[in-house]
Amino acid sequence: MIRTYKEALEWIHGRLRLGIKPGLQRMEWLMDKLGHPERLVRAIHVAGTNGKGSTVSYLRHILQAAGYSVGTFTSPYVEQFNERISVNGNPIRDKEIVELVQVIQPLAEELEKTELGAPTEFEVITAMMLYYFGKKNIQDVVLIEAGLGGRFDSTNVIYPLLSIITNISYDHMNFLGETLEKIAFEKAGIIKSGVPVITAANQPEAWAVISEKAKSLKAKTYRLEEDFFIVHHESTEDGEHFSMETIFSQYPDLKITMFGEHQVQNAALAVMAAEYLRMCYSFLIEKEHIYEGIEKAKWIGRFERVSNKPLIIIDGAHNAAGIHSLVNTVRSHYPNKDVHVLFAALADKPLEQMIPPLAEIAKTITFTSFDFPRAASPEQLAALCNHPHKATTDDWKGWVKEKKKQKRSDDLFLITGSLYFIAEVRKLLM
The missing domain is CATH 3.90.190.20 (Mur ligase, C-terminal domain)
Structure with a gap:
């Protein structure tokens, strides 16, 4: 039995040797054994090549400004392992990591003896997160960042309120494919039947794949520069200033302290997501929460x-x-x-x-x-x-x-x- 935080981390990281195993069967097995905590998580799923963490940060700060308690699941960590599973930006405690490993380790050992084989490090961490937010510490909403791709990513056992695909670019081609179409196909794997999709994917070949997948699942799409717009952008000494128009409202003179045009796009995705949650899921989000949230947002290790x-x-x-x-x-x-x-x-x-x-x-x-x-x-x-x-x-x-x-x-x-x-x-x- 694992009793200390050091032992818990050593056990988790020891699973790195198992590499990456695409497929959801092991996650589905674990969820079944845990009593399906993923069904109790009110989630927003975020995939894409870059900008996932920043988009999560913008949206988390907006929701917190509106008074919601927000869980996040992000990777990789920068300062400490615990930050991967956080509540309102605060990493869960060492003691909670130990308790989660004590629940998951026996199941991982049981799973290893089946024909499905042992769960990977990322599968174990995802199972810990879903058990934590589904059974131990239920939040108003949980922002879940996909790890690799989307279609076969461990996080794809959830059925979210909303899906966000930040962008599509070349990365992890040995797993996701050599073309933008193939990479987009994997990222679009997070799209669920009837669940709206917000995206900044701008290449025609990537968008065609995402659009087709969404259409086949009757999932409404909201695309940057087609359904919501950045109408003015200016770089300043302290960050970026921009204005935005969505199908629901207008936002003049928004400010962010993260640098770069790509961060303006990430912030725009978060604003559109907040707008959708307000209009279609009755989240009590006011304009001032959006302004306050995106200006406060930070993401360490990015410019x-x-x-x-x-x-x-x-x-x-x-x-x-x-x-x-x-x-x-x-x-x-x-x-x-x-x-x-x-x-x-x-x-x-x-x-x-x-x-x-x-x-x-x-x-x-x-x-x-x-x-x-x-x-x-x-x-x-x-x-x-x-x-x-x-x-x-x-x-x-x-x-x-x-x-x-x-x-x-x-x-x-x-x-x-x-x-x-x-x-x-x-x-x-x-």
Whole structure:
């Protein structure tokens, strides 16, 4: 019997060796054994390539401003494991993690003996979350972020009030497919019969797949720039200002403190979702809750300014679309800075698409690695870069400590790449 928090985490993380197993049969088996807690969760399901966590944060803050108690399920974590399952932004306690593992572990061991095989780490964590929010600590609403894809994702055992698909881009192609159509097909797998879908998917080929799936299930769609609109956007020193029109209302002069055009789109998805909950599910959400909520929202590790003198920004841009958004944000907010990049990534990412855009904005670019099984070596990364001022280092902590001593006001130190790497950097800097 697991009795301590350390033992609980070791057991959960020990399941990483089982890798990723697509399919919902193991989750359905676990839900049945647990008395179907997923049926008791009033959920909103969020899938997409990028922006899931930020969209969840915007919507959570809106709902909290309106007085609702909100559970969230997000991944990966940045500061501590417990933040994956949170209530009103507060990670659940160590004791609760232990209690959840004590419930799930015997079932996981029983499941391992069946023809379905052992549940993976993500399946175990998802089962813990659904049991927690379905049986132990029922919330007004739970925002559930899909892990990988959607169709066969462990979270797809829920039947939500609303589905949100943030965007479609290239990531996890070894699991989701090599084309936008195939990736969109997997993400659209979260769409349920009669459950409305809000999306910012803008590529015609991706939208065609999502639209067709929604139509076949009689799920009403609300698409950014077709059913709701960003009508004015301006980048400012403290974030982004924009106005918005939905089919229900108008929102002039909205403000967010997260940086980048992509964050404006994420915030717009959250506003549209809040509007739908107000109009169609009688949630008591007023305009002032929307304004207050999106301005308060933060998402650590995403274009996060962790030092002003010198200026250091960390950003978990872990795929090609993330890098594209990061580069655009740097250009719009810091066009006159000398950008010095530190980059580390996982070897299975599309590195040849990620590194050249970063090199375009960099005065210098340094490649490094970190303690993670799939991390690329500095030399692997540097081989994909033609920048005249590129370098490699095995001591990223030394690089960060040295740059912290710099005082030139023209410099911007941009640390980016894998979210796992950013979590380590953030620990050091904060």
